[in-house]
């Protein structure tokens with residue numbers, strides 16, 4: 001029987017919940033000059049930095065020896081001579097960390113409010129995320145705001161955390177503050193432990209909720225070509241959407257794709273809102289990051305699906321901070337997955353013919 005990782009699950013869920021509350025409140029107050037552009041031209045906000053400081057601080061209290069592969073680092077904040085960005089991050093992180101005990105939190109796992117931290121403590125906490133990754137041992141991987149562009153548009157984004165042991169993802173937690181539910185509310189948290197299923201929990205649990213709540217179990221349903229549709233990026237620079245169109249046609253898909261930012265796509269797939277997550281490289285040599293796929297992959301696998309690259313090879317989380325040689329990502333229920341891999345081959349042949357003309 002596989003390990004249940006109960007302590008890790010409790011701590012990870014609590015950390016993601018606190019970070020989601022933080023990012024939601026930041027969005028409502030965000031001003032233009034609280035966003036920086038990183039060297040790779042992608043945006044990062046005070047919310048990304050503060051959420052990474054909060055999650056890493058919470059993880060490090062219970063698991064002080066676990067390394068963390070986090071997306072952000074503190075270099076730009078330290079270099080910020082205007083002080084304002086840095087101080088905003090510190091204030092936001094402290095507000096989140098010192099907030100009273102939340103429903104669903106269990107102090108016996110070392111989860112709950114902490115003391116105020118200094119600026120240096122919090123910058124160091126962000127930099128706990130600088131682990132290079134690798135094939136052996138335990139490590140966490142964190143994307144404090146996955147889909148920053150979606151976050152800035154007020155659309156989908158996710159706070160994503162996973163525990164990887166010997167290159168295998170054992171636990172994944174995805175907080176989606178803006179994901180709509182059929183009952184008209186917004187926000188949900190998704191949790192999967194390898195061998196123990198995928199679950200959806202309320203983002204803000206009711207006061208009465210027991211601390212060992214398991215939530216609603218998720219299973220990917222069966223699809224026909226009529227009910228199937230693709231889940232894909234909003235940003236054209238992140239995935240080759242013209243290729244997705246070919247694959248959809250070859251699969252006989254008639255419904256339009258659902259475009260959403262972030263690993264909310266994996267969450268939607270796990271609960272049956274869309275049948276295929278397809279992400280093909282745009283050809284710029286960008287290497288996918290482990291924090292962009294680790295929690296989503298265990299969630300979909302535990303909901304009965306398969307996650308691979310576009311050639312059908314498993315994603316390799318043991319190569320460092322990136323997925324290395326994996327080419328694209330395909331996630332879907334078992335039957336659909338095999339058909340998608342086949343359709344990708346045919347779409348590639350079509351593309352080669354078109355280019356040869």
Ligand SMILES: Nc1ncnc2c1ncn2[C@@H]1O[C@H](COP(=O)(O)O)[C@@H](O)[C@H]1OP(=O)(O)O
Pocket residue numbers: 042071143145146147148149232233234235237238239260261262263286292
């Ligand atoms: N050039 C790129 N190609 C593919 N993905 C990228 C690229 N630049 C950033 N990303 C990351 O892709 C993910 C978003 O993909 P999607 O379009 O599916 O939402 C994010 O993790 C985003 O980082 P970030 O976490 O900084 O938002």
Ligand SMILES: [Mg+2]
Pocket residue numbers: 042043044071148
């Ligand atoms: Mg980013």
Ligand SMILES: [Mg+2]
Pocket residue numbers: 143145146147291292
């Ligand atoms: Mg990301």
Ligand SMILES: [Mg+2]
Pocket residue numbers: 048071143144145146147148
């Ligand atoms: Mg991010």
